[in-house]
Amino acid sequence: MELIVHEKRPALEAWLAERFGADHVRIDDVDRLGGGAVSENLALVLQVDGGPMQGWHEAVLRAAAAMGVDASLSKTDEFAVLRAACQAGVAAPEPLAVCLDAGLIGRPFYLMRRAEGVASGHVLVKADEPLRALARQLGRELGKLHRVRPGAAGLECLPPLTTDPARKAIATFRGWAGAEAGRDPVLAYGLRWLERNIPARQEVALCHGDFRTGNYLVQDGRLTAILDWEFAGWSDPMEDLAWFCARSWRFGRMDREAGGIADRADLYAGYEESAGRAVDPVRVAYWETAAYVRWAIMSVQQGRRHTSGVEPSLQLALTGRMRPEIEHDLLLHLDALEGMGV
Incomplete structure (x- = not known):
């Protein structure tokens, strides 16, 4: 997935700019995160030029695994749950954008704001x-x-x-x-x-x-x-x-x-x-x-x-x-x- 994101970077940057209402978005860094037995998680550093999100942002791209398990939600539904949890005041990562087009990077995905801390x-x-x-x-x-x-x-x-x-x-x-x-x-x-x-x-x-x-x-x-x-x-x-x-x-x-x-x-x-x-x-x-x-x-x-x-x-x-x-x-x-x- 990390290699695919690098290869699709221009298309992903253009998609992010449209979603954020920005003039341009640049992906400055991509790193694989640990864990994620059901989903794949990549840490992204974004530079957003123009629009309401102007500035630097640390985000996580969360994509469906190649072969999931029966109980897992689609990334669209998971994004909706995450948004509902945040609205309820739960300490959940802020959802930023969801992609319904699996063709963009090969799998459905969404972005959320990255939080700091230890999970192990x-x-x-x-x-x-x-x-x-x-x-x-x-x-x-x-x-x-x-x-x-x-x-x-x-x-x-x-x-x-x-x-x-x-x-x-x-x-x-x-x-x-x-x-x-x-x-x-x-x-x-x-x-x-x-x-x-x-x-x-x-x-x-x-x-x-x-x-x-x-x-x-x-x-x-x-x-x-x-x-x-x-x-x-x-x-x-x-x-x-x-x-x-x-x-x-x-x-x-x-x-x-x-x-x-x-x-x-x-x-x-x-x-x-x-x-x-x-x-x-x-x-x-x-x-x-x-x-x-x-x-x-x-x-x-x-x-x-x-x-x-x-x-x-x-x-x-x-x-x-x-x-x-x-x-x-x-x-x-x-x-x-x-x-x-x-």
Whole structure:
């Protein structure tokens, strides 16, 4: 993608000038950013001459991967979600422009303003003391997002829910897994547990879908931006809290249940400050079960992107080999719930 952007630079610069209402835009620097297993991210330095954006800007070009996963949004829809999140006051990168013409650089893409900070989960969890203020801040940001409800302007592109979130999730997981849902005993057990324990009460809000350590930026101990919105959609807001707290995203710090950085109580307290609702621990426990089932299936999908030959990638190959570990986490979680009488 980096080479393509260099080759298409004149066309891309002309397109940016038109979108920004500028006389001219020059791309002065292009660098590949780390991460991005579902999308490709390039850092751009732009010089804008004329118009309301006159000056220098650091931006990120976010393009669809050559072979995505079933749950990811199109770049047009992801851009709409990012815009809605910013309008809701969430600490998300400012969306700048979206390209519907896949022919411009070969794939759909959008630009957002670049935020500074560290995203690596392995780095963030190494703090000597729990990052309680950060966890609380993350909870507050999530609470703001969950105030966005179906019918919100600009989000007509998101598929509406035709059933409750839990039943939709189960059907989606079975669709992704195919025959594997019957062949793999742990997946079969997890899916059956989800079917037998559907919460009686569910709400619907705009959910991030991948809200976890590794998908936000921190600078000087403060949150600067929440990243990677490609899995956003309508669901039970407790799903986002559960995904953040799942063992898979603690990066070895199992003693800090909120993303490996703090206690659940810190995350939950921040959430309740801004969400206008209380955290429901029973529903969170349900959606944490769903998190392990979902991630186990997605690990298989990621591995197949590598083995197909379309996207040779060590990162994707290693993700594909994580299923036994994820399924072990699922069994530990269900065993703990049984001990609690859930």
